[in-house]
């Protein structure tokens with residue numbers, strides 16, 4: 001399991017580059033349990049929307065993955081959330097980020113599914129600060145994550161999904177896309193958030 005204090009390479013990457021890629025961040029047993037959880041809830045995966053709550057829109061020209069928001073109904077979900085909780089406190093301690101919670105969903109991409117170029121947060125319009133993506137399986141081909149350089153069309157890095165690899169990046173900073181899947185691709189996408197409560201109403205999750 002990832003231990004930031006034992007190896008600060010990843011924290012240095014975050015500081016210097018705004019992102020990091022951590023292979024084998026999560027132990028194999030938990031990956032197996034999370035995959036089993038995906039199969040359990042398989043019929044409940046649904047076409048992902050764009051935007052939040054009331055203005056959620058389904059637009060399958062932008063993304064075609066199917067998602068399922070964590071509902072805490074399995075030990076695997078709770079264990080994963082506890083791991084993300086420890087990363088949240090580490091990020092806060094190291095970078096004084098004031099991240100106050102974490103939300104995540106499973107995502108399933110089957111053949112031909114993609115997620116076109118986008119950013120996960122827009123300045124001043126979202127409280128998503130840090131994006132996390134954990135890959136649950138290792139597709140033989142397809143479904144690469146392409147991350148672009150800040151304010152540029154050039155590619156910063158192409159990440160091949162590998163079971164156990166955790167990617168962390170600044171949500172506002174990086175345009176990214178998921179290339180069309182060939183083999184089935186399972187992952188957990190999540191967001192560390194700051195509290196952007198508007199006129200006293202605590203910002204709801206999702």
Ligand SMILES: O=C(O)CCC(=O)C(=O)O
Nearest residue numbers: 115120133145178187189
């Ligand atoms: O699965 C990935 O590699 C990235 C997914 C993504 O960009 C998102 O869900 O916002």
Ligand SMILES: [Fe+2]
Nearest residue numbers: 118119120176
């Ligand atoms: Fe994204």
